[in-house]
Amino acid sequence: MIHPYPTYNDAPWNAAVADARKTLDKPIVKKATNIVTDLRRRWVNRD
Numbered sequence: 439m440i441h442p443y444p445t446y447n448d449a450p451w452n453a454a455v456a457d458a459r460k461t462l463d464k465p466i467v468k469k470a471t472n473i474v475t476d477l478r479r480r481w482v483n484r485d
Contacts, residue, residue: 461467
C-alpha cells in the first residue's frame with residue numbers, strides 16, 4: 439500500500455538537502471563550480 443503523505447524518511451532527506459545547499463553556497467565552491475561549468479560549455483561549443 440502506498441500512502442500519499444510524507445514518511446519518516448523525509449526528515450533525513452530534507453536535512454541532507456539543506457546541508458548540501460549550505461555547502462554549495464560557499465564562495466569557493468561557487469567559484470569552482472562556475473569555472474568547471476564554463477570549461478564544459480567551451481568544450482561542448484567548440485568548433
